[in-house]
Amino acid sequence: MFEARLLQGSLLKKVMEALKELLNEAAWDCSDAGIQLQAMDNSHVSLVSLNLRAEGFDKYRCDRNLSMGMNLGSMSKILKCASNEDIITIKAQDNADTVTFVFESPEQDKVSDYEMKLMNLDQEHLGIPETDYACTIRLPSSEFARICRDLSQFGESMVISCTKEGVRFSATGDIGTGNIKLAQSAKVDKEEEAVVIEMQEPVSLTFACRYLNSFTKATSLSKSVQLSMSPEVPLVVEYKIEDIGHVRYYLAPKIEDEEAA
Amino acid sequence: MDKFLIKKTKEPPSSGISRGMKQASLHQLGGVVVLEDLTSANQQLSNPDISPDQKVSILNKLKNKKPAKEILKSTGIGRTVHRLCRDENPIVSGAANEVYGFWKTHILHLLRRKPIEVESDAETQRGRASAKKMINLSLNNSVIAEEIEIHVFNKCKKIMNRTYNRLIRKIHFCFKGNEDQKRRVNEMNSDLKEFVEEMYRDVMKVYATQ
Numbered sequence: 001m002f003e004a005r006l007l008q009g010s011l012l013k014k015v016m017e018a019l020k021e022l023l024n025e026a027a028w029d030c031s032d033a034g035i036q037l038q039a040m041d042n043s044h045v046s047l048v049s050l051n052l053r054a055e056g057f058d059k060y061r062c063d064r065n066l067s068m069g070m071n072l073g074s075m076s077k078i079l080k081c082a083s084n085e086d087i088i089t090i091k092a093q094d095n096a097d098t099v100t101f102v103f104e105s106p107e108q109d110k111v112s113d114y115e116m117k118l119m120n121l122d123q124e125h126l127g128i129p130e131t132d133y134a135c136t137i138r139l140p141s142s143e144f145a146r147i148c149r150d151l152s153q154f155g156e157s158m159v160i161s162c163t164k165e166g167v168r169f170s171a172t173g174d175i176g177t178g179n180i181k182l183a184q185s186a187k188v189d190k191e192e193e194a195v196v197i198e199m200q201e202p203v204s205l206t207f208a209c210r211y212l213n214s215f216t217k218a219t220s221l222s223k224s225v226q227l228s229m230s231p232e233v234p235l236v237v238e239y240k241i242e243d244i245g246h247v248r249y250y251l252a253p254k255i256e257d258e259e260a261a
Numbered sequence: 262m263d264k265f266l267i268k269k270t271k272e273p274p275s276s277g278i279s280r281g282m283k284q285a286s287l288h289q290l291g292g293v294v295v296l297e298d299l300t301s302a303n304q305q306l307s308n309p310d311i312s313p314d315q316k317v318s319i320l321n322k323l324k325n326k327k328p329a330k331e332i333l334k335s336t337g338i339g340r341t342v343h344r345l346c347r348d349e350n351p352i353v354s355g356a357a358n359e360v361y362g363f364w365k366t367h368i369l370h371l372l373r374r375k376p377i378e379v380e381s382d383a384e385t386q387r388g389r390a391s392a393k394k395m396i397n398l399s400l401n402n403s404v405i406a407e408e409i410e411i412h413v414f415n416k417c418k419k420i421m422n423r424t425y426n427r428l429i430r431k432i433h434f435c436f437k438g439n440e441d442q443k444r445r446v447n448e449m450n451s452d453l454k455e456f457v458e459e460m461y462r463d464v465m466k467v468y469a470t471q
Contacts, residue, residue: 040287130331131292134374166379184385184419185382185384185385186381186385186419186421187388188421191422194419196418196420198376198419199376199379231292233291234287234293252289252290253290
């Protein structure tokens with residue numbers, strides 16, 4: 001038996017918004033520690049890793065480890081039937097081929113349940129070691145979303161350069177060039193407004209704006225975002241979800257095309 | 262009219278930064294390894310029945326990858342490649358030495374990296390400068406005052422919040438009222454990072470009682 005009750009149902013709705021643009025289907029791995037999801041997009045350029053710890057739920061029960069393959073489009077349709085204030089419970093029997101979503105209104109005057117068919121998904125699991133990145137940049141998530149949106153008007157690629165002068169986002173295209181430079185800013189009223197840069201060596205990498213814009217769909221989950229970069233490893237874009245876990249996006253950079261050169 | 266016009270072939274649209282760049286997949290990156298591949302390579306390289314040619318072929322594939330130190334340890338591939346450096350076949354040992362040297366250089370490079378101070382905006386710079394000045398006022402050593410402030414800044418997660426201000430004041434008054442502490446720090450007889458840690462713990466104790 002698996003049962004997870006989340007008082008703040010809107011959180012699950014936001015998580016779904018953060019996933020559905022990149023992934024069509026994914027396996028939700030449930031264990032007594034919590035719920036984990038790890039999946040690559042179809043082109044194997046980006047990877048999404050979601051972690052929701054058991055302690056973050058109002059009630060959490062997982063008798064046996066189970067992996068629930070879900071179509072995220074269908075799950076999103078079901079979650080749209082929930083109001084933002086609703087309490088959401090996810091239920092499944094061991095070895096079941098369906099999952100049930102129960103939505104309770106805060107006053108308990110309306111209770112709806114939706115059953116969804118599960119899928120058999122055969123996905124490879126990638127081990128992601130904790131890496132000591134060359135640069136780590138923490139900035140307000142709304143600022144990052146704005147930068148991605150603004151610069152994607154110039155071109156399909158964005159260069160993120162981190163030097164001791166700060167972090168520079170740039171894009172070049174037919175209409176011209178756009179550059180946004182952020183310096184470290186520590187004197188702020190709220191911690192999430194700060195731009196914090198930890199650097200061990202300068203890094204400059206090019207990324208597809210399309211993916212970065214998809215990642216910013218998670219902006220509503222966290223007030224700040226952390227970008228971690230190193231040469232020859234994927235960029236990590238991490239949104240911490242308060243008290244419950246995180247969503248991390250991994251993105252392969254663009255590399256020199258030896259054939260075109 | 263046509264004879265006055267010269268027709269030119271249309272230039273292809275420029276794609277800006279992306280010119281000469283192509284999207285890599287996650288697996289193509291040197292730092293991304295599939296654990297199953299490394300485990301299988303480790304088993305094959307440890308197998309005495311495998312021909313030297315096959316071993317060299319596996320080693321050549323490994324040369325394109327830069328696994329993390331933890332992965333080299335957990336899969337056992339690091340130890341296996343090191344052992345092959347002393348293989349009786351010179352071609353195998355040569356290929357193994359090349360891979361081992363490549364990995365070692367990469368890991369040593371990562372270990373030797375030191376944090377680089379990144380420039381801050383004008384307001385932060387002003388705030389940090391006055392904090393350094395405050396410490397220097399009681400310590401009379403601008404070099405050490407600067408170093409202490411860097412430790413304080415890092416300890417406060419690079420944010421100039423209430424804890425940062427309290428910690429700076431705490432250090433200032435600590436030097437002002439304790440000549441012995443001031444002398445020890447000035448003579449570099451105490452670890453500055455540890456000193457800041459100690460001050461931080463004191464500040465946190467005050468927070469806890471409030």
